[in-house]
Amino acid sequence: MMQGMNILDTAVAGVQASGLTKSYGPLKAVREIDVTIAAGETVALLGPNGAGKTTTIDMILGLVRPDTGIVRVFGREPKAAVRAGSVGAMLQTGSLVAYLSVRELVSVVASLYPRPLPVDEVLELTGTEDLAGRPTSKLSGGQTQRVRFAIALVGDPNLLVLDEPTAAIDVEGRRDFWEAMHAIARRGKTVLFATHYLEEADAYADRVVVMARGRIVADGSPTEIRAKAATRTIRATAPGLDVAELGRLPGVRSAERLGDQVVLSCADADAALYHLLGSYPGLRDIEVRGAGIEDAFLELTGDGATSQKGGRP
Ligand SMILES: Nc1ncnc2c1ncn2[C@@H]1O[C@H](COP(=O)(O)OP(=O)(O)O)[C@@H](O)[C@H]1O
Ligand SMILES: [Mg+2]
Incomplete structure (x- = not known):
């Protein structure tokens, strides 16, 4: 224009x-x-x-x-x-x-x-x-x-x-x-x-x-x-894995634990998955999903992974 x-x-x-x-x-x-x-x-x-x-x-x-x-x-x-x-x-x-x-x-x-x-x-x-x-x-x-x-x-x-x-x-x-x-x-x-x-x-x-x-x-x-909005999420069952360590994997923006599961929010899910599978063969139920736009926006605010669903002010 x-x-x-x-x-x-x-x-x-x-x-x-x-x-x-x-x-x-x-x-x-x-x-x-x-x-x-x-x-x-x-x-x-x-x-x-x-x-x-x-x-x-x-x-x-x-x-x-x-x-x-x-x-x-x-x-x-x-x-x-x-x-x-x-x-x-x-x-x-x-x-x-x-x-x-x-x-x-x-x-x-x-x-x-x-x-x-x-x-x-x-x-x-x-x-x-x-x-x-x-x-x-x-x-x-x-x-x-x-x-x-x-x-x-x-x-x-x-x-x-x-x-x-x-x-x-x-x-x-x-x-x-x-x-x-x-x-x-x-x-x-x-x-x-x-x-x-x-x-x-x-x-x-x-x-x-x-x-x-x-x-x-x-x-x-x-x-x-x-x-920026193309954030994808990897979920997997991983009892006992250190989420802080997972959060430092290539392609991972943030990691959190939900019971036995870990949820990785990724800037580059392909790279993250590659390293995840290489380093942690014990992972089960691996699931990769495109984040909804709402999650992508929250991710852009810098506190996406820690925010509670539906709890926005
Ligand atoms: N007149 C108003 N009185 C009280 N709260 C309002 C009023 N207008 C907007 N809000 C609140 O301000 C926030 C932003 O609203 P809004 O600007 O309408 O957002 P959007 O257009 O992006 O959906 C919301 O939480 C909404 O509930
Ligand atoms: Mg409006």
């Missing part, structure tokens, strides 16, 4: 957030986040439920006031950027105004912006032309999301913020949605979208920022993040 941009476009970041913190009572939803998104970049905010993605996005949009830290959107306060029509958003929650047709609704929203896109063009871009005459109360979940996308776009914003936009869309519809998003991004827009699917982040973002427990735990290209 960075090709063909001139120096003026890159001089001011699309989003600049520094030292962002937000707590709800004792719960630290977002802890000291720093993130800069270049103008024209498409960034995925990836993390499990409860990671703090929505809170971060709502602070970037000026909907939630941070406890500490500052946000600038194209160099301005979020609310000023929103008022100027520079920002289009699809929030995680929200519904459509009833009693209007899709075209009427998109037209009304367009009239609120200084330089809207032609309504027909937006309906076409978002695949909602066929729904134009339909009352907004008669839409499926996926159709509603596409109309909400049209509403986010019609003001022709420079920054598009999408919070888990495909949550209500079936698998087939998702691809269409992301293709439409990609077409918009190619017009030089800055896009920030939240997702808890690694595949979506991988396929449609230039850069992936991973959040877990209110912190940014990784920030890199999709390829880099995919490699």
Whole structure:
């Protein structure tokens, strides 16, 4: 998305957030986040439920006031950027105004912006032309999301913020949605979208920022993040083996004991298995599994092996 941009476009970041913190009572939803998104970049905010993605996005949009830290959107306060029509958003929650047709609704929203896109063009871009005459109360979940996308776009914003936009869309519809998003991004827009699917982040973002427990735990290209998330786990029955020793095997990130079993969390499970079999012929019931994305995220926080399942704050 960075090709063909001139120096003026890159001089001011699309989003600049520094030292962002937000707590709800004792719960630290977002802890000291720093993130800069270049103008024209498409960034995925990836993390499990409860990671703090929505809170971060709502602070970037000026909907939630941070406890500490500052946000600038194209160099301005979020609310000023929103008022100027520079920002289009699809929030995680929200519904459509009833009693209007899709075209009427998109037209009304367009009239609120200084330089809207032609309504027909937006309906076409978002695949909602066929729904134009339909009352907004008669839409499926996926159709509603596409109309909400049209509403986010019609003001022709420079920054598009999408919070888990495909949550209500079936698998087939998702691809269409992301293709439409990609077409918009190619017009030089800055896009920030939240997702808890690694595949979506991988396929449609230039850069992936991973959040877990209110912190940014990784920030890199999709390829880099995919490699980091590719943690595999080896389990085996091994009474009496020293887990500390196993933890030092090549390819092993951490080791823990669960009764008679040992569980090795591996950066390189092939290397670990090779050494494990060579050094400990007495192992039984060996099992190698791909870690779920949730485990991979926790691993990225640096305390994956010691964390209790379901015990996250
Ligand atoms: N308005 C709120 N009041 C209290 N707790 C909240 C509120 N909003 C979010 N939280 C909590 O903050 C944490 C982060 O939530 P959220 O930002 O919605 O995460 P995500 O979008 O990654 O699922 C969660 O533990 C959530 O329950
Ligand atoms: Mg959320």
